[in-house]
Amino acid sequence: MSYRLREGAPDALRPIVPGLVEEALAGIRRRAETHSGPLDAEHTDQIRRAIDTAVHAFLDRIEHGRDAPRRDSLLRTFRSFGASEARQGRTLECLHTGMRTSAAVAWRRLARTEALDRDHMATLGEALFVFQEEISSAAAEGYAQARGDGVEALRRRRSRLLEVLLAETGTEPEPGALSTLARAARWRMPERVAVALLYEDDPEGAAPIPPQDVLMDLERLEPCALIPDPEGPGRLRSLERSLRGFGAVLGPTVPLEQAHVSLARARELGELVRSGVLPGAGVLRWGDHLTELLLSRDxxxxxxxxxxxxxxxxxxxxxxxxxxxxxxxxxxxxxxxxxxxxxxxxxxxxxxxxxxxxxxxxxxxxxxxxxxxxxxxxxxxxxxxxxxxxxx
CATH class of the missing domain: 1.10.10.2840 (PucR C-terminal helix-turn-helix domain)
Structure with missing residues (x-):
């Protein structure tokens, strides 16, 4: 596809870029204040640089076509921007808003100049759309990659925290180490917990999606979950809904530092399920089967x-x-x-x-x-x- 303005026209348009960028930023700020709160100065500067880079790159595109210089560098820049947004726990909404706003402003301004012939309006509009898609796709690629890496890293940290809480590391954590691990795993330390051992009811079923505050590891030899404040209203029902094809035996509620005790009790109850003494449907609570546990103990x-x-x-x-x-x-x-x-x-x-x-x-x-x-x-x-x- 060929789309070019009159010779020298892009250079004539570059002086309007700063105003265009600020107008786009104003739209982003209004949307952010409505939905998530004001942007901080550092984030604002990052977005300003990203929009400025995109607008100048688009002017290069309409001057030189798809052979415009630094195209690969441009895509790397927006992959990096998307990755940064993911690592900061943000979405790409600001970038998308900026792209839409700057495209609309650019279109209005170009339409008012003599640099754009009416015959080129449709072609240039399509070029603007294609360019936006390239930028957005690069940012989304970087975002998805960083988010995937971040999710895996967070999963490993939460698995490590679960291992420590269940006293399976072989050593007592040093004072303050548990709090550090919890912060790294983005997990608020509760006062009381219960441990559930999980077993698969339906091999074809989807993996459980537990509430965010539940530590779950399905890759252990004994898949299990640590449930904060298990006596809270609706907690058991929420756990049952999230398991989706898994059954569970739930140990007693204990102080956080005694999570290993709840695990041991859950194992006792799990043995009754495995041996067929108790049915294994849904979530079985240790406290509901004390008689069976006592009679089968010896x-x-x-x-x-x-x-x-x-x-x-x-x-x-x-x-x-x-x-x-x-x-x-x-x-x-x-x-x-x-x-x-x-x-x-x-x-x-x-x-x-x-x-x-x-x-x-x-x-x-x-x-x-x-x-x-x-x-x-x-x-x-x-x-x-x-x-x-x-x-x-």
Missing amino acids: TELMAAMTRTRLAPLEGMREQQRDRMADTLLAWLESGFNANEAAERLRVHPQTVRYRMRQLEELFGPGLREPAERFGLELVLRARRLLGPSGAE
Whole structure:
């Protein structure tokens, strides 16, 4: 494509560049004050230089065509500008606003000069559009590269912080080191936390997107997340929504310096999920499964206690022994109410009464003693949780 002004016209237009740049800056300032607050002096100077460079480069373009000198240098300049904006945590909105405003101002001013023939209006307008796209694309490329590098660096810092908080580095952090790590990871240190171990429910599902204040690392041997202030309103629901295809076992809430304790408790609960003792759907909280954790803590001890307490059932066939054990547990859990026990078992109340008469003959008067009932209910609950083979 060929688009050139009359010879010498670009040189005649260069004196208007400073005013054009300031007019564009004024538009950027107005937009920034409305949306994000005033620009600081350093940022303003960076934008001014970028717009000035772009306008002069465009005048070179319309004088020399696409063979204008320093084109590669121009693209490197705007890649660098985009990268700088990313590293400062800003967007490219100021650049886009500046490009739109300066293009509009330039178009109005060029249209009022004799340097631009009417026949060239459409061609030059297209050239202006193409030039803007080149500049914006270069800035976006630099922005994306820096942001990608920054995201990866931040991910590594947050993973390192998580490792230290879980006391897996092998050494205690020096005083002040934890605060330094937290600042580098852009993480506010809370007073209380809980650790969740994560496991994949749906291999085809997307990766979790946790809230910004949650430290999560899916590349660990044990993928996990550290949740600040887990007892806060809506926190558990928010965590469940963010997991998307992952389940979790959540340890107890502890002071920040005891995060490793929450991790250890989460591992205990996770073992029950892995062994099939507990279902693994959604988020399981350690505090909701204390009974199961207690009954499964020492299976050898529980098996010895089960053999002793349920010895009167030893001579029965396996199927009959299971029915009698289930009936006895339902009767104990329902407060000796045969009708309620029958509802739990989905049998007729008379069936429960008949079985209980047999059980009272087998266990004797001790069946009515509180200590005996407590021991029986304990081993029968363990039997139901772990299965007959796990509790005997």
